[in-house]
Every structure is written in structure tokens, then in C-alpha cells.
Amino acid sequence: MRSVSEKHHIIPVWFFVGVLLLVYGVLIFVSGLAEWSNPPNTVLAELHAPVWWGGLLVVLGGVYCLMFRPGKST
Amino acid sequence: MNLVMAMYVETRLVHLSGVDLAIIAIYFALVLAIGFYLKRFAQTGEDFFLAGREMTAWVAGLAFVSANLGSLELLGWAGNAYQYGIMAAHWYWVGAIPAMVFLGIVMMPFYYISKTHSVPGYLKLRYGSEASGLSAITFAVMTILMSGVNMYAMAVVMEVVLGWNLHFSIVVSSLTVGVYVAAGGLFSAIFNEVLQFFLIWFGALLIPILGMVETGGWSGMVARIHQNFPGQDFTHMWGPMNSFANNPMGIHWTGIVFGLGAVQAMGYWTTDFLVVQRVLSAKDVRSAKLAPIIGSFFKMAVPLIVILPGLLGRAVLPMHLVPGSEAQAGQFRYDDVLPLMLARYCGPGLLGLGITALVAGFMAGMAGNVSAFATVWTYDIYRPYLRKDAPDKHYVSMGRWCTIIGLIVSIGTAYLVMRFTSMMDYVQALFGFFIAPLFGTVLLGMLWKRVSRAAGFWGLFAGVLSSVGTFSLMKLDPDRWVRVFALSPIAKPLAQAMYQALWSCVTCVVVTVLVTLVTKPRPDEELVGLVYSLTPVAREEHASLLHKPVFWGVVALALFLILQIIFW
Numbered sequence: 247m248r249s250v251s252e253k254h255h256i257i258p259v260w261f262f263v264g265v266l267l268l269v270y271g272v273l274i275f276v277s278g279l280a281e282w283s284n285p286p287n288t289v290l291a292e293l294h295a296p297v298w299w300g301g302l303l304v305v306l307g308g309v310y311c312l313m314f315r316p317g318k319s320t
Numbered sequence: 321m322n323l324v325m326a327m328y329v330e331t332r333l334v335h336l337s338g339v340d341l342a343i344i345a346i347y348f349a350l351v352l353a354i355g356f357y358l359k360r361f362a363q364t365g366e367d368f369f370l371a372g373r374e375m376t377a378w379v380a381g382l383a384f385v386s387a388n389l390g391s392l393e394l395l396g397w398a399g400n401a402y403q404y405g406i407m408a409a410h411w412y413w414v415g416a417i418p419a420m421v422f423l424g425i426v427m428m429p430f431y432y433i434s435k436t437h438s439v440p441g442y443l444k445l446r447y448g449s450e451a452s453g454l455s456a457i458t459f460a461v462m463t464i465l466m467s468g469v470n471m472y473a474m475a476v477v478m479e480v481v482l483g484w485n486l487h488f489s490i491v492v493s494s495l496t497v498g499v500y501v502a503a504g505g506l507f508s509a510i511f512n513e514v515l516q517f518f519l520i521w522f523g524a525l526l527i528p529i530l531g532m533v534e535t536g537g538w539s540g541m542v543a544r545i546h547q548n549f550p551g552q553d554f555t556h557m558w559g560p561m562n563s564f565a566n567n568p569m570g571i572h573w574t575g576i577v578f579g580l581g582a583v584q585a586m587g588y589w590t591t592d593f594l595v596v597q598r599v600l601s602a603k604d605v606r607s608a609k610l611a612p613i614i615g616s617f618f619k620m621a622v623p624l625i626v627i628l629p630g631l632l633g634r635a636v637l638p639m640h641l642v643p644g645s646e647a648q649a650g651q652f653r654y655d656d657v658l659p660l661m662l663a664r665y666c667g668p669g670l671l672g673l674g675i676t677a678l679v680a681g682f683m684a685g686m687a688g689n690v691s692a693f694a695t696v697w698t699y700d701i702y703r704p705y706l707r708k709d710a711p712d713k714h715y716v717s718m719g720r721w722c723t724i725i726g727l728i729v730s731i732g733t734a735y736l737v738m739r740f741t742s743m744m745d746y747v748q749a750l751f752g753f754f755i756a757p758l759f760g761t762v763l764l765g766m767l768w769k770r771v772s773r774a775a776g777f778w779g780l781f782a783g784v785l786s787s788v789g790t791f792s793l794m795k796l797d798p799d800r801w802v803r804v805f806a807l808s809p810i811a812k813p814l815a816q817a818m819y820q821a822l823w824s825c826v827t828c829v830v831v832t833v834l835v836t837l838v839t840k841p842r843p844d845e846e847l848v849g850l851v852y853s854l855t856p857v858a859r860e861e862h863a864s865l866l867h868k869p870v871f872w873g874v875v876a877l878a879l880f881l882i883l884q885i886i887f888w
């Protein structure tokens with residue numbers, strides 16, 4: 247029978263959130279840099295939203311991954 | 321601008337690049353991986369159906385609010401905001417916040433202390449099998465029909481927005497949801513709802529940010545709306561509701577306060593098992609009380625990513641959107657406003673994030689429906705009526721099979737709706753028939769120990785009949801009955817639904833009280849833990865102010881009132 251303590255070893259959902267935000271942040275940030283000199287045909291493209299939004303996701307995702315990584319005692 | 325012009329001649333609203341497709345594919349891979357990972361933890365009934373009752377208040381609270389943050393909601397309410405203006409925010413504020421706080425402070429202790437698995441389960445303990453059976457069977461049937469309707473609606477949106485094949489969308493989404501919910505049960509559903517919560521916020525928040533930059537802030541946006549639509553008020557919530565004729569919704573403030581706030585919202589947020597199940601997964605009573613209150617703060621903020629984009633659409637879109645029923649080739653519908661705004665501001669990468677948020681919203685909605693269906697079927701129909709004393713493992717196995725069977729029935733419903741599109745409106749209306757009277761039944765049962773077993777059943781039954789009756793009369797002969805039930809001949813369908821909810825709840829309460837007075841009450845000892853006056857609820861006198869759910873409930877209500885005053 248599964249012990250109760252095993253339940254407490256479920257990786258927190260926040261870690262998965264962090265992984266998703268981190269990966270998405272990297273992809274969006276890099277695609278923003280790639281289109282820097284040739285921005286897409288969208289309104290306010292000159293603000294380069296993918297770069298700073300992707301950067302924000304990377305920072306938040308990184309913090310979540312670090313804080314809730316498997317094996318870290320809470 | 322070129323992009324917007326291009327959309328006129330294309331059949332799809334947006335085009336995805338390689339990075340967008342990669343973002344969508346990563347999402348599918350991650351939710352499947354999470355499902356397989358969580359399978360090992362979902363071995364007992366409590367694990368599979370209630371996520372082990374070990375969720376923190378934050379996880380349960382985010383899942384609670386996320387279960388109602390599906391993509392149809394987002395697209396539909398952004399469209400409503402374009403059509404009706406900021407009045408659509410009533411469904412996020414007066415139509416949610418007081419009810420969520422009420423659930424947390426007043427009702428949650430009873431659901432939690434009674435250790436029930438579901439809302440019909442509480443009715444069984446409080447009233448017996450008649451009221452519980454009626455509630456369980458109607459909930460199971462309606463949930464699975466709604467799941468099919470959502471599946472079809474998702475496929476249509478994916479076809480219109482992305483140009484994806486209908487069958488492809490249905491098969492891929494249901495296979496994915498089937499695999500991860502059957503594997504991890506409510507664990508999977510909740511994990512996915514929390515992921516979806518973050519995706520929706522980060523996928524949609526850029527629209528209001530960039531929209532405000534483009535229009536020069538709130539006053540700039542209001543000025544543009546007045547310029548584009550002179551003489552119409554889209555930016556006040558309560559002022560235009562002093563009469564039915566003064567607002568585009570054709571509703572009076574009494575319909576919003578009593579129909580929406582006091583009945584329909586209370587019914588949905590406190591008795592719809594789809595949302596209540598998320599809170600039942602909390603690890604203790606305090607977390608269960610706090611979860612809906614945490615959810616209420618996020619719910620209060622949702623208009624930022626739903627209502628504001630709709631209003632911005634009025635201010636900045638070069639074309640005028642039209643009702644879905646009147647859209648001609650080359651015209652866009654109200655419900656297209658969110659994808660249009662997404663395409664306006666978001667290029668490769670950000671577009672993929674926004675579309676993934678929509679896909680995640682659809683899939684989380686489906687997962688919520690099938691997980692709630694599996695629980696109610698297994699614990700409230702199969703166990704009491706078909707197989708009483710099977711081992712726990714048997715019920716878990718039944719839950720996994722129910723998930724698969726539920727999805728197959730949903731797919732069947734989706735194809736049925738595809739052939740008979742008008743069915744969609746009726747299925748959605750059917751769901752509304754049960755929510756308002758159920759609130760009357762559950763609330764009276766919790767607060768008044770005198771209510772008898774027979775009164776619970778007959779009150780609920782009469783309320784449902786009243787709801788069906790008023791709906792049918794207003795549809796069959798609107799000229800005669802709309803003025804009677806909705807108090808004005810110009811009341812629009814949304815306004816009619818509010819008054820329909822109000823009358824059905826009033827009917828339920830009146831019949832319940834009358835039957836109670838002529839029937840014998842249950843002995844007090846059978847009602848301990850189920851009724852307010854007979855249940856010792858922990859008062860948390862020793863907890864600090866910041867740890868008391870009631871404190872945060874008051875803060876939520878104060879913020880809610882401030883918002884009403886700001887946007888009066």
C-alpha cells in the first residue's frame with residue numbers, strides 16, 4: 247500500500263508552471279531578437295514586445311523552477 | 321493594418337509560424353507527461369476523485385477560478401464586452417465575488433466537514449436519495465452534454481481562427497484530455513487548470529497593455545469609443561440600468577442584483593459541482609474556506625484580460641463587428657474580437673502563446689467536465705444504485721473508465737450538435753434550469769434544520785419545473801410572456817435568463833417552506849455536521865487577523881464595492 251508520505255513527494259504544480267514559463271520565455275525572447283531589425287506587421291511592433299515579455303517569462307519561470315525544484319524542502 | 325486587411329480576404333483570422341506551432345506542441349507534450357507522472361499518485365478513490373484532499377488553498381483557489389475561465393467564456397465575454405460595453409463586467413463582479421465569498425465563509429465548512437465527495441453527495445446526507453438522485457442524474461447528463469457542446473465549439477473556433485480541420489481538433493483534444501484525466505484523475509485536472517491559469521494571463525495580458533499604450537490610457541480609449549460610436553454609453557456599469565431602455569442589454573438593475581447576484585451567481589458558484597469539486601480537494605477546512613476567497617481576487621482581475629480587450633476593440637478596430645447570426649462573408653462577429661486583438665498586437669511567438677492559452681482553456685474545460693462527471697457517476701449513481709459494496713479499487717477503475725466513456729459520449733454529442741446546431745442553445749439553457757433551484761435547496765438545507773426530506777425533493781423539483789416553464793413560455797410566445805416574467809417587453813435573452821433564475825429559486829424556496837411545514841423534520845442527531853445550528857464549525861479565534869478567511873473575505877468585498885463605485 248502506498249504510504250502517506252509518498253503523497254507529499256508530488257512535484258509541486260508551481261515547478262511545472264516554472265518550466266512552461268521558462269521554455270516559452272526563451273522561445274519568445276529569441277524570436278523577438280531574431281525579428282528585431284525586421285519586426286512583424288503588427289501594431290506597436292516598434293516596442294518589441296516579444297523581447298521584454300519573453301524576458302519577463304524567463305525571469306518568472308526561472309524563479310519558479312528554482313523555488314519549487316524537485317527535492318527542495320519546503 | 322496590412323494584416324487586418326489581409327484577414328478580410330482569408331478564411332482564417334490568424335496564421336501561425338514555426339515558433340507558434342512549437343509552443344502549442346510543447347503544451348500538449350507537457351500535459352501528457354504530467355498526466356503520466358501523476359498516475360502513480362491516483363490509486364485510491366480519494367486520490368482519483370478528490371486529488372487526495374491535499375491541495376493548498378492557493379492551488380485549490382486557482383483551480384476553482386480556472387475551471388470557469390474556459391476559452392468559450394473568454395471569447396464570449398470579450399464579444400459581450402464589445403456588444404454591451406463594460407456592463408459585461410457584472411458577470412465577473414456582482415455575478416461572482418459575493419457568491420465566492422459566501423461559499424468560502426458560509427457553505428464550505430458544511431461541504432468539507434460532512435466529508436462528502438460531491439454536491440449530490442451532500443444532498444444525500446441532508447435529504448436522502450430522492451433529491452440527491454434528481455440532482456446527480458441531471459448533473460451527469462448535463463455535464464456530458466455540455467462537454468460535447470464545448471468540444472464542438474472549440475473545433476469551430478479552431479477552424480475559424482486557425483483554419484484547422486474540425487475532426488482533427490476534436491480527436492486530438494479529446495485523446496489528450498482522455499489520457500491525462502484517466503491517468504491522474506482530479507490531480508491531472510487541477511494541475512492542468514493551474515497551468516491554464518498562467519497561460520491565459522500571460523497569453524492575454526499584452527492585449528490590454530498594448531491597447532492602453534495605443535489609445536493613450538483609459539480616457540483616450542473612452543474618447544475614441546465616443547468618437548466611433550457617438551451617443552452610446554459603453555463605459556458605465558450601473559448608471560444606464562435605471563430603466564430597461566437605457567442600456568444595450570435591455571436590463572434593469574433589479575435583474576442584475578437579484579437575478580444575477582443573489583440567485584444565478586450564488587447557484588453557480590456554490591452548488592455547481594464542477595467548481596465546488598476543486599475546493600473539496602483542499603487539505604483542511606481553513607484552506608477550503610480560503611480557496612474561493614483567493615479565487616475571488618483573481619476573478620475580480622479577469623475583466624482586465626476579457627472586458628478591456630472588448631472595449632479596446634470598439635476603440636481601435638477599423639471595422640464594426642456584428643452579431644454572429646447577422647455576419648456576412650467578410651464580416652467579423654462580436655466573438656471574434658479577442659482573436660482580432662491578439663492578431664493586432666502579437667507577432668510570432670506571442671501569437672502562439674495566446675493561441676495555446678485558448679487551446680489550454682478548452683482542454684481544461686473538457687477535463688473539468690469529465691472529471692466531475694466521473695465523480696458524480698461513480699459516487700452518486702453507480703455506488704448507491706448499482707453496486708453498493710465494492711472495494712475502493714473497483715470505484716477508481718470505474719472512474720477511469722467513466723472518463724473514457726464520458727469523452728466518447730461527448731464526442732458523439734459534438735457530432736450531434738454539428739448536425740443540429742440549434743441544439744447548442746438548448747443544451748446550454750438546460751444546464752441553467754437546475755442551478756438556481758439547487759441553490760435554494762442546498763442553502764435552506766444548510767441553514768434551517770426543520771427542512772424535511774420530502775421538502776428538499778419537492779422544492780427542487782418545483783424549482784426546476786418553474787425554470788423550464790418560464791423559459792418555454794418566453795420562447796414560445798415572447799410578446800406575451802417576456803413582459804410578465806422579465807418585467808419588460810424589451811428585455812433581451814440575457815436579462816430574461818436572470819429573471820428566469822430568480823423566479824425558479826423563489827418557487828423552490830416557497831415550495832420547500834410549505835412542504836416543510838406539513839411534514840415531519842428529521843431528528844437532530846441525524847443532521848449533525850450538515851446544518852448550521854447543529855455543527856460546531858471551528859471559529860479560528862486564536863488565528864491572527866491575516867490568517868482568518870473572513871478577514872480576506874471582507875477585503876474582497878470592499879475591493880468589489882470600490883470597483884463598482886469607480887465604474888458606476
